[in-house]
Amino acid sequence: MSNDPCHVTASAGIVTVLPDTQLCFFPKFLTVDETGVLFDELRNMLPWTQHRVRLFGRELAAPRLSCWIGDKSCRYRYSGQLHTPQPWPKVLRILRGRIEVATKARFNSVLANLYRDGADSIAWHADDEPELGPEPGIASLSLGATRRFCLRHRQDPACQAEWWLTDGSLLYMAGRTQAHYRHAVPKTRKPVGPRINLSFRWIFPSDR
Numbered sequence: 001m002s003n004d005p006c007h008v009t010a011s012a013g014i015v016t017v018l019p020d021t022q023l024c025f026f027p028k029f030l031t032v033d034e035t036g037v038l039f040d041e042l043r044n045m046l047p048w049t050q051h052r053v054r055l056f057g058r059e060l061a062a063p064r065l066s067c068w069i070g071d072k073s074c075r076y077r078y079s080g081q082l083h084t085p086q087p088w089p090k091v092l093r094i095l096r097g098r099i100e101v102a103t104k105a106r107f108n109s110v111l112a113n114l115y116r117d118g119a120d121s122i123a124w125h126a127d128d129e130p131e132l133g134p135e136p137g138i139a140s141l142s143l144g145a146t147r148r149f150c151l152r153h154r155q156d157p158a159c160q161a162e163w164w165l166t167d168g169s170l171l172y173m174a175g176r177t178q179a180h181y182r183h184a185v186p187k188t189r190k191p192v193g194p195r196i197n198l199s200f201r202w203i204f205p206s207d208r
């Protein structure tokens with residue numbers, strides 16, 4: 001376990017022990033002052049668009065707004081669409097450095113998602129595109145409203161976990177988590193404000 005990045009940072013984060021995973025949760029990675037400024041800046045500055053997704057064989061407008069950011073080489077194909085990255089805003093470069101220190105991982109891209117209210121969501125999926133490699137490290141930072149995040153084993157539904165992703169929290173998923181588990185942020189009927197999620201990733205070069 002000595003090279004397990006979660007265990008290295010266990011003093012700052014909470015390690016969740018589940019089979020076939022590496023999971024570490026930092027409940028207060030950013031302060032409320034930091035998240036407020038960051039939320040407003042990202043919401044106003046990023047060129048948010050509604051991506052198309054394929055769900056049960058149909059192509060639909062995703063129930064959320066998104067923006068793909070990263071190094072120039074970070075083209076990313078998902079749901080049949082090739083996304084060319086926006087350049088890094090300064091504030092996200094700085095944030096990336098802090099997350100790299102906490103997780104002992106490297107990131108060259110970030111997918112930003114804006115969940116405008118409780119009707120916005122993300123369906124069960126895994127971040128298992130080939131560009132991410134066999135053991136992707138994904139660091140997911142939450143800003144704004146608290147939403148429920150569910151993780152469930154593909155074969156064994158008894159293996160599952162849930163987190164309330166509060167403002168300023170960071171969930172790091174690594175190892176074989178994406179290969180063995182799916183995750184979702186379900187819709188809610190409760191009144192809930194907007195939430196921005198930043199999921200930092202490492203994209204391996206692709207010639208497709």
Ligand SMILES: [Mn+2]
Nearest residue numbers: 125126127183
């Ligand atoms: Mn995901």
